[in-house]
Amino acid sequence: MIAVEDLHVWFDLPDGKELHAVQGVSFQLQEGSRLGLVGESGCGKTTTILAMMGLLPPTASVSGKVLLDGVDILERGEESVSPHRWNDIAMVFQGAMNAFNPVRTVGEQIAEPMKLHKSASGREADARVRELLELVGIPGDRASRYPHEFSGGMRQRAAIAMALACAPKVLLADEPTTALDVMVQAQILELLVDLTGTLGKELGMSMVLVTHDLPVVAQVCDLAAVMYAGEIVEMSGISAVYHQPMHPYTRMLFAATPDLFGDDEVLSIPGTPPRLDREITGCAFRPRCDSALGVCETVRPARRLGSPGHEARCHLNDPAIAQAGS
């Protein structure tokens, strides 16, 4: 339903160099499925979804395709993206709950995308706003309230309602629970699960959830894509990613995440991600990897399929190389 093919994003740097923020990301998302995009900060996960919305600054250049029901919406740049923005692909921005205009009512602000995209106006829009608020678990009559009268969790719900204003097919959510307490996080995640997926209450929406929090992906998503240095290094059904990780980074990321009941030692990943303003030779993760081979230094690993639907970019999955290495 929505597919990203070989997406690249570069940013011009003030010193004339370029930062290759997204380096050939591809994934597909079926109707009603939930993909978790995880990785450390600076790995390109937010840039990826901003590029899908065509929301990049003039310093950015983009190549690749974003196929919505088979049609490339990036083909003619802004011109071809804008009709789909918010109508088909909508986003809950990072920190959206704190980005409401304090002097306008929440209802007015939720109605804004409808008016901009001429999907509804006047009384129809008001009714739709009430409906959306009820959908995200806020009594409809709160539409006339101002943002400061809402708690943090309610503002986040309102931000989600705003993203749903034009009944999109795909919801992109950037760290939707990061600033929230666990209890409110659980409420918001429950809401996102209710709204999306095959059993989605109304829309049968699919969702891309960007987060640095692996357990959140584990509990909410069907698919997980682990990003590192602008690439998806591993992607599969969430269960396979957890139980049989094909990429050392995925394994180490899980090991770095404490589990409430887990007794295993929590281990940090040494080193820091590579800089993306110079070309990377070999595997980007090699300097931090605990099982790197000689070949990792020179050859950039290609995408390789393990079991069906489980892919990774790691030489260890190449039987020939793995054998030679051991």
Next chain:
Amino acid sequence: MSLIEPLQNASEDALAEGVQASSRRGFVRANLLGNKQAIFGLAVLAVFLFLAVFGPWIEPYDPLAKTGPVYAPPSSAHWLGTDDFGADMLSLVIAGSRVSLGVGFFAAVVAMVIGGSVGVLSGFFGGKTDTFLMRITDYVLVIPDIPLMIIAAALFGRSLTNIIIIIGIIYWTSTARLIRAQVIAVRERVYVKRARALGAGNSRIVFKHVLPQVAPLLIANTVLMVAVAIFAETYITFLGLGDPSTISWGRLIENAFNGEATINNAWWAIAPPGICVTIVILALTMVGQSVEDGLNPRLKVGHLSVRRFRLRPLNGKLNSG
């Protein structure tokens, strides 16, 4: 301290390649020298500073001597003509720059010292100190400038020092408010709290943590204040309240008015000092604003406001599996 054994294996991520070092001078380069507006302003100021400092060697004639006929129009002998006394206008403008720039600079320094101190004390200590100092600031702020200057000049006499002090005393209020706001913001920063939790005293926190943080803003504000002070000096003198024994741009304009330059169609006696005031104020404003813009990144355009990313065809050399 011997309680704690050295730790192994903890430094793995510390060993890693750090974030690239960017030079501390980068700020100056990026915000002043990289900015055309600032470069232009600085260049103009440099020219006037040169004139002011080396004036006595550059002036073609003695500015106080009669070197030609009264109100002679510009000619090859007198590039900017002569005034109602027959003195060379170019020499007078150059001589005037010394006093105008000097008064502007020192008055701005007076304003900076008073305003900076009030702002820092008020913002840092808050509470009753803040209320008291801000009340005074408000009172000074609402006093109309010109009548106060007239009264002060009448009371204290018309010397250059008095003019500097009067201008300084009138214009410190905006600096005080600006610095106070900034200090309040810095005071709430976690690193200031951390220093306090360490046991650092007020003076240490003010001089080591707060002042360095507000200093660039104070300097930018002072540069803008020089412009205001030069303008103030010009109109004080124009109103006849200046030091009668010195030549400044304001006095040249006053002179030309009193000498009925307009009736004599002697535009050259009145325009050059006026233009100089305008240019210097403009240049100072450009520099001051560039520094301020650099300090306040929020004034820069938000990057999501323009959605014009570029498309680029993928060149073959990327191995994108």
Next chain:
Amino acid sequence: MSSERPGDRTGRVLSAAHSGGPLLEVEDLVTRYQISRGLWGTVARQPKLAVSAVSGVSFEVREGEMMALVGESGCGKTSTAQTVVRMVQHESGSIRFRGTEIGTLSPKELRAFRREIQIIYQDPYESLDPRFTVRDTIEEPLRVHKTVSGAAERERVVRDAMERAGLTPPELFLDRYPHELSGGQRQRTAIAAALALGPKLLIADEPVSMLDVSVRAGILQLLDGLRKGGMGVLMITHDLSTAAHFADRIAVMYLGRIVEEGPARDVVRNPQHPYTKALVSVVPKRDPDDRTVPQILTGETPNPVHLPSGCRFHPRCPVAEDRCTTIDPQLRDVAGAERGHRAACVLV
């Protein structure tokens, strides 16, 4: 003991039992903030309102022990820490540090104790002065307290602190500015500055919540190592998983009160208070196949200006009874649980 790892639970219990005497004893601490009534409130002479941030909290931290205060934002955990270091004035209760009451000391008398109790803040991007190099930052406490004399001695202490905080080799970092460091390195710098004075108690306010997952464990292991070296650590966190892994004991706070307290493992595996139970159930598990239905409480923590009567948790409590609206339960030992496991609920 040397083989003890963070996950080594048997070792942990032993070490807790062997830990030294009480370092910090907080008893019945009450901290309230006056809130501004606004212009209209003042004119109309409305009664002054106060936020009860901490209302009657007691706990202790022993030498070589890590105690975690866990709770949601607004539960009073940070206010408790701020009160303990006397950055915020408390209304009543006592704060004893190694047997000495420090709650009533004057700012001058307090200076000596500031050396012994150090605090690490949540945001390493904010807690370092951007104009100070790593050396300046770590030297500052030494200059403030004049504990060492001479540049050579100071250099030695700085390097020693850096090595203990894992900033090795020190030469690589000494002259860097905060913007030239990664998040983990900044937090290590803050820790090194705290260690330079040789404190007995370290208060860590959300020490890893602003850091990337990959470096969190390193910082937590560093704190764990300091604990093993005999330091007392009071960690403030909202992350129950982190607390369960690294702390010896956990105290769960709700609306200014400790509602449950006990050995970390026991509190998480055998929660007694309904709030703790709910909190444990909503923490996302790492294993995607372990999708237990979380017991999500509706609403959010109420405003601590208007506190509920009786048990503060009763309006949100799934098992509240009539008596909960009137009885304000105190912490009591839980029967059949590990020693020192206490909960404040009439149903326990």
